[in-house]
Amino acid sequence: MKLLLFIDRIYSKIMIFFTLLTIPFFMVSVYLYMQLPNIIPVQWGITLIPSNWGNKANIFIFPIVLMIVTALMSRKTISS
Known part of the structure; x- marks a missing residue:
């Protein structure tokens, strides 16, 4: 019961944190999108050589x- 009350108290703070965390990631992605070439490496092998390529x-x-x-x-x- 105490755990549920604790989670209920901090839930809104966690949601605000993740929402605010999304904004800088999206802004950096938009900036990088303009700077990157059309094809970029998206997966690297154990030798750190790109093994898969994808769109920017x-x-x-x-x-x-x-x-x-x-x-x-x-x-x-969650409630539904």
């Missing part, structure tokens, strides 16, 4: 996933 739009994956996870973890979504 792949840098938006992390900020988008972070926004989706934050939206899915909202109180309204």
Whole structure:
């Protein structure tokens, strides 16, 4: 019971933290998108030689996933 009260008290702070964390990641991604070449390495082997290449739009994956996870973890979504 005490744990649930503790989680309820800090839940909004955690959500604000993740929302504010998304903004700089998205801004850095937009800046890097303009600077990067069209094809970038997206996976490296154990010898640190690129083993897979992708489009520069792949840098938006992390900020988008972070926004989706934050939206899915909202109180309204969890309670339903």
